[in-house]
Amino acid sequence: MGSKTEIRINVEELLFDNAYRSKVVDNKKLWFTPMEVLDLIYHQLFFTANSLGWQPTTSHYFQPLAPQTLALAAAAIHCVLSEYANAKKATVMFPQDEY
Numbered sequence: 001m002g003s004k005t006e007i008r009i010n011v012e013e014l015l016f017d018n019a020y021r022s023k024v025v026d027n028k029k030l031w032f033t034p035m036e037v038l039d040l041i042y043h044q045l046f047f048t049a050n051s052l053g054w055q056p057t058t059s060h061y062f063q064p065l066a067p068q069t070l071a072l073a074a075a076a077i078h079c080v081l082s083e084y085a086n087a088k089k090a091t092v093m094f095p096q097d098e099y
Contacts, residue, residue: 021074040073
C-alpha cells in the first residue's frame with residue numbers, strides 16, 4: 001500500500017484537476033478515460049446476471065448510461081479519495097449540494 005507520504009502524494013495527484021476522471025491526449029482533455037469510474041459502474045451495476053443493470057425492472061435506468069450516472073460514480077470516487085487526503089482514513093460526508 002505504501003507509506004503515509006506516498007499515499008498522500010498519490011491521493012493529491014488523483015484529486016488535482018480531477019485526474020482520476022480524465023487524462024490529456026494530444027493536448028485535449030478526454031473525460032472518463034481512466035477506467036476507475038467505468039469499473040465502479042460495471043462492478044456495481046453489471047457484474048453479475050442479478051445486478052440492477054441486467055434486471056428487466058431496472059435495466060432501463062442504466063442502459064444506456066446517463067451522464068448523471070457517470071457524474072454520481074465520479075463524485076463517489078472523489079469522496080472516497082478525499083477520505084484519504086491526509087494518508088489515513090477520515091470520515092467525509094457526501095452532501096448533495098457539494099457533489
